[in-house]
Amino acid sequence: MKTLNYTLVDVFTTKPFGGNQLAVFEETNLSPDLMQRIARELNLSETVFIRKPTDPKKEKSLRIFTPQVELPMAGHPTIGAAYVMAEKDIIDTKTGANEWIFEEGVGDVPVTVEMVDNGISKVEMEQPLPSFGDYYSERELAAELLSLSLEELDPSLPLQTVSSGVPFLYIPIQSLSAMKKINFRTDVWEKYFSGSPNTKHIFTFTTETQEPQSTVHSRMFAPAMGISEDPATGAASGPLGAYLVKHGVVPSVDSGISTIRSEQGMEMGRPSFIDITIIKEGNEITKVKIGGKSVIIGSGSLYL
Structure with missing residues (x-):
């Protein structure tokens, strides 16, 4: 039996039960079909899977799924995944601005995690030009x-x-x-x-x-x-x-x-x-x- 661990996070809020729910799965190598089935099982608006990047100069790769489809990019999974990785020390962080690059379906997505003495003050992502x-x-x-x-x-x-x-x-x-x-x-x-x-x-x-x-x-x-x-x-x-x-x-x-x-x-x-x-x-x-x-x-x- 294989165990897959995930973190449940509310994104774009400062209070529990606000914002948008997200399941963030720790780094693992699953097939797209299995990731889609997991997202359908959890039935949240989106579920994100952290993966090793293809380019070692980038921090992580993200695969993002709704219950029905995979998305090439999404905001609350990117923000929420970065928050979880910083909070759980999956990626080393320092006080001030931490600049990361995630690989997503649209290409490289720059992310900034702002750290202050008492924790994470904000996570910001740059999106492709509209x-x-x-x-x-x-x-x-x-x-x-x-x-x-x-x-x-x-x-x-x-x-x-x-x-x-x-x-x-x-x-x-x-x-x-x-x-x-x-x-x-x-x-x-x-x-x-x-x-x-x-x-x-x-x-x-x-x-x-x-x-x-x-x-x-x-x-x-x-x-x-x-x-x-x-x-x-x-x-x-x-x-x-x-x-x-x-x-x-x-x-x-x-x-x-x-x-x-x-x-x-x-x-x-x-x-x-x-x-x-x-x-x-x-x-x-x-x-x-x-x-x-x-x-x-x-x-x-x-x-x-």
């Missing part, structure tokens, strides 16, 4: 997907697909009250949205927020990943920040560095806070980072 896809013109259909009226979509902003490895269709909403009313229609999704990689993952947001320190209030729906709703979506948050800067929702600043906080998971009872940094040189976005805090909440073993 690519902006087509605008989505069927606004009535998008409203129907969310069980909202057309007037509850924000008319001043476009519906657009943006990707840093995983494409999401961004749908701007007028108000916080409309966000809380959303009832995702899987029948509409299956008929009109599921067939295209550019529309099958849905991200909604509004600039009205529950917490004063937040910039946007967000919700994400991804039935194609086996996720009915996600409490914190790192892979979508970098492109969200790029969307907000590109379309002037977050004003440009002289320094070229825009800071954004997305609150997510409130409707699920798992409040999450994702810090987003967008760096521009002239009119070009040159760097996208997301970060936040995590809490280890438990551990376990699987017997195979």
Whole structure:
């Protein structure tokens, strides 16, 4: 019998039972099929497996799975895995900024672990530069997907697909009250949205927020990943920040560095806070980072 040990961590939160749940498996060499079956067994939004890097100059390689599919990159598994490795001394850390490189499906992913005297203050990852896809013109259909009226979509902003490895269709909403009313229609999704990689993952947001320190209030729906709703979506948050800067929702600043906080998971009872940094040189976005805090909440073993 083989024993596989894992750590359970809540990501993008400072409190247990907040943020997004993640199982982090210690370094092992499993087949993709077995990793997928384990992720389906645990049935968390994502499960991450630490592996030896192919390049010895890199710290680790990560394989990331939802209950349905493997992902080329994801935010909360990257942040959570780095937090666990620092907390459990799997990778040596020092006070200050620890710069690591993880191998993921999209390539090398830079990660920074900030250490202070009393522990980890923040973990931040750099994401691939976002690519902006087509605008989505069927606004009535998008409203129907969310069980909202057309007037509850924000008319001043476009519906657009943006990707840093995983494409999401961004749908701007007028108000916080409309966000809380959303009832995702899987029948509409299956008929009109599921067939295209550019529309099958849905991200909604509004600039009205529950917490004063937040910039946007967000919700994400991804039935194609086996996720009915996600409490914190790192892979979508970098492109969200790029969307907000590109379309002037977050004003440009002289320094070229825009800071954004997305609150997510409130409707699920798992409040999450994702810090987003967008760096521009002239009119070009040159760097996208997301970060936040995590809490280890438990551990376990699987017997195979």
